[in-house]
Amino acid sequence: MSFPPKYLARIIAVVSLSSLLAACGNDGNSNGSSSVAGAANSSASSSLIKVNQLGFLPESSKLAVVPDVPATSFKLLKAGTAIEVFSGTLSAAKVWDASRESVKVADFSSVKTPGDYQLHVDGLANSHVFSIAPDVYNALNAASIKAFYFNRSGVELLPEFAGKFARPLGHADTQVLIHPSAASDARPSGTVVSSPKGWYDAGDYNKYIVNSGISTYTLLAAYEHFPEIFNNQNLTIPESGNALPDLLDETLWNLEWMLTMQDPNDGGVYHKLTNENFDGTIMPHEALRERYLVQKTTAATLDFAAVMATASRVFAPYETQLPGLSAKMRKAAESAWEWANIHPAIVYKQPSDVRTGEYGDKTLSDEFAWAAAELYITTRVDGYYTALKPVDVFNSVPSWGNVNGLAWVSLAHHRAQLTNVADQTLIASRIKTLADNLLSTWYASPYKVSMEKHDFVWGSNSGALNQAMMLVQAYRLNGKRDYLDAAQAQLDYVLGRNATDTSFVTGFGEKSTLHPHHRPSEADGIPEPIPGFIAGGPQPGQQDKADCKAVYPSSVAAKSYLDNYCSYASNEIAINWNAPLVYVSAAIAALTPK
Template sequence: FGADASAATRINQVGFEPQSEKLAVVTDGTASSFEVVAADTGKTVFTGKLGAPALWKPSAETVRLADFSALKTPGEYRIKIDGQTLSDRFAIRDHAYRALNAAAIKAYYLNRASIALPPQYAGAYARPAGHPDDKVLVHSSAASRQRAEGSVLSSPKGWYDAGDYNKYIVNSGISTYTLLAAFEHFPQYFAKQNLNIPESGNGLPDILNEALWNLDWMLTMQDPNDGGVYHKLTNKAFDGMEMPDQVKPTPRYVVQKSTAAALDFAATMATAGRIFKAYEQQRPGLSARMMAAAETAWNWAQANPAVVFRNPADIKTGEYGDAQLGDEFAWAAAELYIGTGKDSYYRAIKADQLPATTPSWSDVGALAWISLAQHRAHLTPAADRKLIESRIDGLAASLAANWKASAYRVAMQEKDFVWGSNATVLNQAMMLLQGYRLNGKADYLNAAQSGLDYVLGRNATGYSFVTGIGARPAMHPHHRPSAADKLAAPAPGFLVGGPQPGQQDKKDCPVPYPAKLPATSYLDHVCSYASNEIAINWNAPLVYVSAALDQLTAG
C-alpha cells in the first residue's frame, strides 16, 4: 500500500450495528494498543489492547486483532494506531446494512436482459434494451433429447449471468433460491423495502419482483413436451466488451437439456411456488404453475438421471458442468417434499447420506438443509428433525472453529480461495446464520459478521469487494456494461469474485497481478474475469447476509 498508511488497518468500511461484534485487523507497526476516534473531531472515544501477533497463512501476513465491540454509541469513526495512523472511516448505527442490501438487490435490476433501463430507475446506468431473446434457436447437439432441432422459441427476460450476457439455468437456480430464502426467513425486513424498480408499489415486495424477472425466464426454459430443462441460453462465443444493445448481432441458442438444470429448476420452482402462494391475487395461478413445472422437471430427471452437461464443440461460453448430481437430486427432493408433503420426496432426499457443506453453484446439498430447517416445525413424521438440526449445527460448528482459530478471524482456509472466493466467504456466513437461527450460539453470529466484514474491507487486499460501497471499493469489475458505459464508477452493488491463486485470465491481462498468495491474488482490472468478475450467484449471499445481520443484530 506504499504511502497509504490508512490501508494498513483493515476494517469493514461500511460499519456495524451497535450490538454486533466489531473487529479490525492491524497489519503494521509495533503498537500494543489502539484507539477509536470520532471521524470528524478526532476525539478518542475508546482505547483497547491489540491481540497477540499471529500468522494468517492465506496472505502470509502477521496481524493483530483490535476488538472494540464494547463501543456501541452510534457515530462515524476511525481506528488510530501509534497515535497517528488513521484507518478508513466507518459507522456504528442501526440498520447499518440497509443501503448495502438495497444496492445488492438493485444490482440484479441493472443486470436484467431484454429490457431498457430508463434513467428514472437506473440513474446514470440507464441503457437501451439488449438481447430480446424472443427468437432463440434450439442448438443441434444431442438432437434426440431436443425439441425439433432448429425450431425457434421465445425465452426473454432473466438476468445476465455475470459480466457476460448469457443465461445459465444451473447458476440461476442457486441465485434465485438464495434471494427467495432471504425473503422467506426475514419477510419483515423486505416488506417495505422500495428499490425503485418498474414494479415497485405493485403489492409484491421488491425482492420478489426482482426474483420474478428471472423466474419468468426460467419457466420458458422448460420444454412443455417432456418437462426437461435446457441447460443454458447463449451465444456461441462471448460477446465483446460492449453495451448490451451494441454487441454484434449473433444467434442465441438454448443448448441441451441436462439433469442438473432439471433438478436446480425443480428446486427453485418448488421454493417459488410455496412463496408465491401468498400472492395469488397479484399473480393468479403462478404458484400452481410453478409447482407443476417443478414436478414435471423432477420426473424428467428421474427418467434422465445422468445427463451431465458439457459444452458442444462450437459453444465456447460458460459451462457450469457438474458430474456430481446427488446433491442436486437431494435439494430438488427436499423442496418438493416441503411443497407437497409427499413422503416419497422425503425418502428421495436420502438424508442420511447427504452432508452439509458450504453451498456453491455445483454443491447445493446445503440448500436442502436450509429449507428443511426453516420448515422443521411443519414436516411430516417421515422427516428426521434431529438429523436436520445436527447437520446445520455440525457445519456451523466447524466453520466457527476455523473462524476462532484464524488470525484474521475469518472461516476461510487456503483451499477456500477458489474462483468466486468472496461468495464462498458469504455462503459460509449464510450457513453460520442457519446455525445461529437454530440455537442462538453467539459465536455463529459473530463468525457470520466476520464474513461480511471480510468482503467489506477486513481482508488482505484492503478493498471493499462491493462496487460503490465503502472507502476503497473495487473500481474495474469484469462487467461488460461497466466496462463500456464510459462512466468512471462501475455499476454499484456488485460483489466481485475475489482473490484466488489460479490467475486463469493472465493471458488476457495487460498488467500482472500484484501478488499470488491465495488471499492476495486479486487484480482490480477489467481484464480479470478470474478475480474481478461479478456474478448473480455471488451477489445472492451478500443479499442474504446483509439482511440477516441487520435483522438479527437489531438492538
C-alpha cells in the same frame, strides 16, 4: 472445498480463447494503467489497518485487523478528529498463512454509540472512516438486489429507475434457436422458441440455468427467512409500488425466464441460453449474435425443480395478484423431477461450436437431494423425503455445483411444518456440525474469519458469504451468539477487513472495487462501476494472466486480486455471488439484537 469454475473451457483453451478475444477486441484488452499502482498498493496494504469500511450495527461484534507493529493498544477516534472515544488492547500477533501476514486484532464491540469513526494505532495511518448506525446495511442490501435489475435481459433500463446507468433494451430473446445439442422430435434443431427476461449471469450476457438455480433460491430463501427486511423495501424498480415486495418482483423476472427453459413436451430443462461465443466489450443492445438453447441436462433440470418448488410456496400468498402462478411453478417442478428421474445422469457436454461458460458438474447426488427436499417441503409428500436419502446427504458450504447445503437450509427453516417422516434430530445435527467447523476456524483465525487458505478459489467472496449463510442457520436454530459474530466477520471480510484493504462491493466503502469484469460497467463510458455488485475476489489461480496486461499485485492466496476489467478470474461479478450478499446483509440486519 473447491468447486469448478464456470469457465472450464476458457481455462483449458486459454491460448485459442486469447486469440479469439483479441480478435473480438474485448477481454484481452485492459488499459494496463493500474499495474504500477496495483504493485504499490500490495506492499502498502500490509501496513494498513483493515476494517469493514461500511461499519457496524450498534450491537454488532466489531473487530479490526492491525499489522504487527510494536504498539500494544489502539484508540477509536471520532472520524477526522483526534477525539478519543475508546481505547483497547490489541491481541497477540499471529500469522495468517492465507495472506502471509502477522497481524493483531482490535476489538471495540463495546462501543455502541452511533457515529462515524476511525481506528488509530501508533505508527500506522488511521483506518478508513466507518460508521456505527442502526441502518448501516440498508443501502447495501438494497443495492445488492438492485444489481440484479441492472443485469436484466430483455428490457430497457429507464432513467427513472437506472439513473445515469439507463440503457436501451438488450437481448429480447424472443426468437432463439434450438441448438443441435438440444434437438428433439418435437423441437428439431433450428426450431425458434421464445425465452425472454432473466438476468445476465455475470460479466457476460448469457443465461445459465444451473447458476440461476442457486442464485434465485438464495434470494427466495432471504425472503422466506427475513420477510420483515424486504416487505417495505423500495428499490426504485419498475414494479415498485405494486402489491409485491420488490425483492420478489426482481426474483420473478428471472423465474419467468426459467419457466421458458423447460421443454413443455417432456419436462426437461435446457442447460443454457447463450451465444456461440462471448460478446466483446459492448453494451447489451449492441450484442446481436444469434442465441441458442443448448442441451437439456440433469443438473439444470434438478436445479430448476428445486427453485420452482421453492418459488411455488413463496408466491402462494399472491394468488390474487398472480393467479395460477404458484400452481404452475409446482407443476413445472414436478415434471422436471420426473424427467430427471428418467434421465438421471445427463451431464453437460460443451458442443464444439459453443465456447461460453459450461457450469459442468458430474456429481448429481446433491442436485437430486436439493430438488427432493424442496419438493417435499412444498408438497408435504413423504416420498420426496425418502428420495432425498437424508442419512447419506451431508452438509457443506453451498456453491453452484454443490447444493447439498441448500436442502438442509430449507429443511431447517421449515422444520416446524414438516411431516412425521422428517428426522428433526438429523436436520439440526447437519446444520450444527457444519457451522461448528466454521466456528472453530473463526476462533483460531489470525484475521478472525472462517476463510482458510484453501478457500481462496474462483469466486472466493461468494465462499465467504455462503459460509456466513451456513453460520446464520445455526444461529437461527439455537441462538448461540458466536455463530452470529462469525457470520458478521464474513460480511466484514468482503467489506474491507481483508488482506487487500478493499471493499469488494462496487460503490460501497472508501476503497472499493472500481473496474469489475462486467461488460456494461466497462462499455457504458461512465467512470464509476454500476453499484451494488460484489467482485469474485482473491484467488491465486490467476487464470486470466495471459489476457491481462495489468499485473496482479501479489500471488499470495488472500492478496491475489486485480481490480482491472481484464481480470475475469478475480474481478468478475456474478448473480450467484451477489445473491449471498443479499442474504447475509439481510440476515445480519434482521438477527443482530436491536
